[in-house]
Amino acid sequence: MLNFEYYNPVNLVFGRGQIAKLSKLIPQNAKVLMVYGGGSIFKNGVHEQVASALEKHTVVEFKGVEPNPRYETLMKAVKVVKEENIDFVLAVGGGSVIDGVKFISAAANFEGDATEILRKRLRIEDNALPFGTVLTLPATGSEMNSGSVVTIEATQEKLPFGGPALFPQFSICDPSVVASLPVRQVQNGVVDAFTHVLEQYITYPHDAILQDRIAEGILQTLVEVGPKVAENPSDYTLAANFMWSCTMALNGLIQKGVPTDWATHMIGHELTALYEIDHARTLAIIAPNLYRVMFDTKKEKLAQYGQRVWGINADTIEEGAAMAIEKTVQFFHAMGMDTKLSGYTPEYEKTADFIVNRFEERGWKALGERQNITPDKVKAIVELSY
Incomplete structure (x- = not known):
């Protein structure tokens, strides 16, 4: 067996009704950026559950992360993070949204051209913005790892990156959401x-x-x-x-x-x-x-x-x-x-x-x-x- 180290700090919260625990999982004084894709979280009731759980938090919403998240879109979210002084990012979606939030987390405090994170496959070891996830589409495993893949639309490149600072602090996984998936x-x-x-x-x-x-x-x-x-x-x-x-x-x-x-x-x-x-x-x-x-x-x-x-x-x-x-x-x-x-x-x-x-x-x-x-x-x- 090869030598290895295994580190995985993600608090995985699994089962029915667990979205309600968001209020305790995110610091009470944190200003939250909720990031999601299209409108599916409104149709399946997940947005309502998240909003209810975070009613005592200050929440800013960012909509429109694509399947195969685009660098160009994610940089708009990074701009919101800086303008709104966001403390915590919450990914509500599938692997694309979660991967996108990992990039937002890495880029929020990154100095220089953020495309270097992707093109140089930089290992993000510190200075990342804290984030958590509410999984709505099982597939990628991004809810419990520190890897991500982001597409640069301008050059048609889909590139991986990651690092120990990009583990979610927590991930809520409620299998009930599968019922509404195509x-x-x-x-x-x-x-x-x-x-x-x-x-x-x-x-x-x-x-x-x-x-x-x-x-x-x-x-x-x-x-x-x-x-x-x-x-x-x-x-x-x-x-x-x-x-x-x-x-x-x-x-x-x-x-x-x-x-x-x-x-x-x-x-x-x-x-x-x-x-x-x-x-x-x-x-x-x-x-x-x-x-x-x-x-x-x-x-x-x-x-x-x-x-x-x-x-x-x-x-x-x-x-x-x-x-x-x-x-x-x-x-x-x-x-x-x-x-x-x-x-x-x-x-x-x-x-x-x-x-x-x-x-x-x-x-x-x-x-x-x-x-x-x-x-x-x-x-x-x-x-x-x-």
């Missing part, structure tokens, strides 16, 4: 979480036995509840297990002591930046083809995944690994995903060259757990996804 968003959440686990699990054999078993348990749970919760999001038991699986998929626990990949995400981010394809759907496009191109170095873990998660009993490692990839594709299809880029845009033929050029410009020439996903491999992965 089917597409539930499907996206299941596949997003599923792929988060795969990125930390399908690498190469190692001796972190417990991490493997926890990862497999999350995957098995998502396989069991994913299609059901998409069909019946008002089932609280299904919603609760779905929400908790999304959080556990990316709160740092299963990645400790193990090699991790994340190349699927790095390539997928480019598809979102270029074509506005939902994040989870880019992962469903890229992941199976990355496993096909990198088959020789991933086949042992693919076979283990196939046996433990899908119950595949094959005669050879190669056969088991290949069957595991196909089972994954079938699951993505069952969750409403198109696994081909051509299903989303007719202008896909130059995508591989564009992404490879962009990666080379950034110096991203060695991705993956073995640093063996080179530009030629990226090109092959994307072209196989057409």
